[in-house]
Amino acid sequence: MSVLFTCTVPLAERSAIAERALEVTGVTGVRETMASQQHGQVFVVGDSKRRIERLTTRLADLGLEIVRSYLLAHERVQPWDHFHLEALDDDPEGEEGTADTTGFDTPDDR
Numbered sequence: 001m002s003v004l005f006t007c008t009v010p011l012a013e014r015s016a017i018a019e020r021a022l023e024v025t026g027v028t029g030v031r032e033t034m035a036s037q038q039h040g041q042v043f044v045v046g047d048s049k050r051r052i053e054r055l056t057t058r059l060a061d062l063g064l065e066i067v068r069s070y071l072l073a074h075e076r077v078q079p080w081d082h083f084h085l086e087a088l089d090d091d092p093e094g095e096e097g098t099a100d101t102t103g104f105d106t107p108d109d110r
Helices: 011-022 049-062 083-088
Strands: 002-008 027-032 040-045 065-072
Touching: 002 049, 011 027, 011 040, 011 049, 040 049, 049 065
Parallel strands: none
Antiparallel strands: 002 040, 002 065, 027 040
């Protein structure tokens, strides 16, 4: 079973708690968001409901307040590859590789 927990932790301790959570067997990932509440996401795996419940208790002992949990059916991720952005550029003059993706004017654009 894979479960995603949405959590709230004290802001001052957010990073330290995230690091400690990663040390718990069964935790596969931790995300910190920039929200004032519900700013932590913890991904866990376990082979039974009982093991997930133990993970829940362990995370609570670390200081995470679990607000919501989701039993995940599937997760798909794709690594970001900045070269993919160049392929999306409309490059009307066929000048591949010269697209400015920053949004700022370059001296040649003025």
